[in-house]
Amino acid sequence: xIREFSxxxxxxxxxxxxxxxxxxxxxxxxxxxxxxxxxxxRTSASRxxxxxxxxxxxxxxxxxxxxxxxxxxxxxxxxxLPIDPLLAAAVAxxxxxxxxxxxxxxxxxxxxxxxxxxxxxxxxxxxxxxxRHVVLPQAARIATAPTVGFLVQLIKGTSxxxxxxxxxxxxxxxxxxxxxxxxxxxxxxxxALYFILCWPLSLMARRLEARMRLAVTR
Amino acid sequence: MxxxxxxxxxxxxxxxxxGAWLTVRLSFLAMILGLAVxxxxxxxxxxxxxxxxxxxxxxxxxxxxxxxxxxIFFIFFGLPAVGISxxxxxxxxxxxxxxxxxxxxxIIRAGIExxxxxxxxxxxxxxxxxxxxxxYVVVVxxxxxxxxxxxxxxxxxxxxxxxxSVISAxxxxxxxxxxxxxxxxxxxxxxxxxxxxxxxxxxxxxxFGAIRRVFFTYPASR
Numbered sequence: 001x002i003r004e005f006s007x008x009x010x011x012x013x014x015x016x017x018x019x020x021x022x023x024x025x026x027x028x029x030x031x032x033x034x035x036x037x038x039x040x041x042r043t044s045a046s047r048x049x050x051x052x053x054x055x056x057x058x059x060x061x062x063x064x065x066x067x068x069x070x071x072x073x074x075x076x077x078x079x080x081l082p083i084d085p086l087l088a089a090a091v092a093x094x095x096x097x098x099x100x101x102x103x104x105x106x107x108x109x110x111x112x113x114x115x116x117x118x119x120x121x122x123x124x125x126x127x128x129x130x131x132r133h134v135v136l137p138q139a140a141r142i143a144t145a146p147t148v149g150f151l152v153q154l155i156k157g158t159s160x161x162x163x164x165x166x167x168x169x170x171x172x173x174x175x176x177x178x179x180x181x182x183x184x185x186x187x188x189x190x191x192a193l194y195f196i197l198c199w200p201l202s203l204m205a206r207r208l209e210a211r212m213r214l215a216v217t218r
Numbered sequence: 219m220x221x222x223x224x225x226x227x228x229x230x231x232x233x234x235x236x237g238a239w240l241t242v243r244l245s246f247l248a249m250i251l252g253l254a255v256x257x258x259x260x261x262x263x264x265x266x267x268x269x270x271x272x273x274x275x276x277x278x279x280x281x282x283x284x285x286x287x288x289x290i291f292f293i294f295f296g297l298p299a300v301g302i303s304x305x306x307x308x309x310x311x312x313x314x315x316x317x318x319x320x321x322x323x324x325i326i327r328a329g330i331e332x333x334x335x336x337x338x339x340x341x342x343x344x345x346x347x348x349x350x351x352x353x354y355v356v357v358v359x360x361x362x363x364x365x366x367x368x369x370x371x372x373x374x375x376x377x378x379x380x381x382x383s384v385i386s387a388x389x390x391x392x393x394x395x396x397x398x399x400x401x402x403x404x405x406x407x408x409x410x411x412x413x414x415x416x417x418x419x420x421x422x423x424x425x426f427g428a429i430r431r432v433f434f435t436y437p438a439s440r
Binding site: 059062063064065066067068070071074075077078079080152156157159160162163170173174177182183184186187188190191194195198199202 | 220279280282283284285286287288289291292295296297298299300373377378380381383384391404405408409411412415416419420
C-alpha cells in the first residue's frame with residue numbers, strides 16, 4: 001500500500017538525525033582516543049610502534065569503509081558476540097576515525113618545531129610532561145582545521161551504517177521511500193539535512209585554515 | 219567456536235577477480251571523465267560571469283557536504299521521477315563522475331592559484347598566446363603541484379566505488395554480495411574482498427607513482 005508523503009514522514013526523517021549525530025559523536029570520541037594513541041605511536045622513538053601504527057593507518061586508509069563495516073558486522077559473530085548494527089557501526093567507525101585522526105595528528109605533532117622538544121628535554125621534562133605541556137598544545141592549534149574537516153567526512157561516513165541495517169538518517173529515508181515511493185522528495189530532504197549538518201562545519205574548517213595560514217605567514 | 223570456511227571463496231575466485239576488473243574499469247572511466255569535469259569546473263570558477271561561478275560553487279558545496287550514498291540514491295531512484303532513468307551501471311558511473319568532479323574542481327582551482335602571477339606575465343612578455351600560456355605555464359606546473367592530492371582523491375574514488383553495489387551496479391563489492399547470498403560464508407568473503415581492495419589501492423598507488431616519475435619529474439627542481 002503506497003501512502004502520501006506526510007508531515008509525519010518528514011518528522012520521522014528529521015528525528016532520525018539524532019541517530020546520525022549519536023553515531024558520529026561515538027565514532028569521534030572513540031576516534032579521538034584511538035587517534036591520539038596512533039599519533040603518539042607514529043611519532044614515538046620505538047621502531048616497532050612506528051611500524052605497527054603505520055600499518056594500521058595504511059590498512060584503514062587503503063580499504064573501503066563499507067568493507068570495514070561488513071567485516072566488523074560479521075566479525076562480531078566470529079568472536080561469539082550477538083550481531084548488533086549499532087555496536088558494529090560504532091566499532092568500525094571508531095577504528096576508521098582512529099586511523100584518519102592518527103594520520104592528521106601525526107602531521108600536526110611533526111609540524112611543531114623540533115627545537116621545542118629539544119628545549120623541553122634540556123629542561124629535564126619527561127616524555128609525558130613534554131608532550132602534555134609543550135608539544136600537544138601547539139600541535140592542537142595546527143590540527144584544529146583538518147580535524148573539523150575530517151568530522152564532515154565522518155558524518156557522511158555514518159550513512160553507510162544504513163547498509164548493515166542501523167536506522168539513522170539514510171535508513172529512515174529508505175524506509176519512508178519504501179512506503180511512499182517519492183524518492184525525489186525523500187532523498188532530496190535527506191540530502192538537505194546532511195547538508196545542514198555538514199556545511200557549517202566545512203565553512204568553519206575553511207575559516208580556521210585561513211586564520212592558521214595568516215598566523216604562520218606573519 | 220566459529221568454523222572458518224574459505225572453500226566457497228576460493229572456488230569462486232574467478233567471479234571475484236572479474237568483479238575486481240569491473241571495479242578497476244569503473245574507477246578509471248570515472249577518473250578520466252571526472253578529471254574533465256574538474257577542469258571545466260576549475261576554469262568556470264575563474265570565469266568573469268558571476269552566475270556561472272555561483273553555479274560551480276553550489277555544485278561543489280552540495281556534493282562535498284552530502285554522503286555519496288545519498289547522491290547515488292538520488293540519481294538512481296530520484297531522477298526517474300523527473301524523467302531521467304538510467305541503468306544501475308550508468309547511474310553508478312554518473313554518480314562517481316559527479317562526486318569526484320566536485321573534489322577535483324577544488325583541487326585544480328587550488329593548483330591554478332598556486333601559479334605565481336609573475337609567471338603568467340612572463341609568458342605574455344615572451345609572446346605566448348593565451349592558450350599556450352594556459353597550457354604550458356598554468357596547467358602543467360599546476361598539475362605537478364596538485365598531483366599528490368589528485369591521485370589520493372582517485373584512490374579514494376576507487377574505494378568509494380564499492381558503495382555502487384547498493385544499487386546492484388556491477389563491481390567487486392556486488393560480486394562479493396552475490397557470492398554471500400549463495401554461500402553465506404559472510405566473514406570469509408568480506409575478508410577476502412577487503413584484502414582485494416587493499417591490493418587494488420596499493421596497485422593504483424604504484425601506478426600513479428610510476429606516472430609521476432615519467433611525466434612529472436621536471437628537469438628544473440624547485
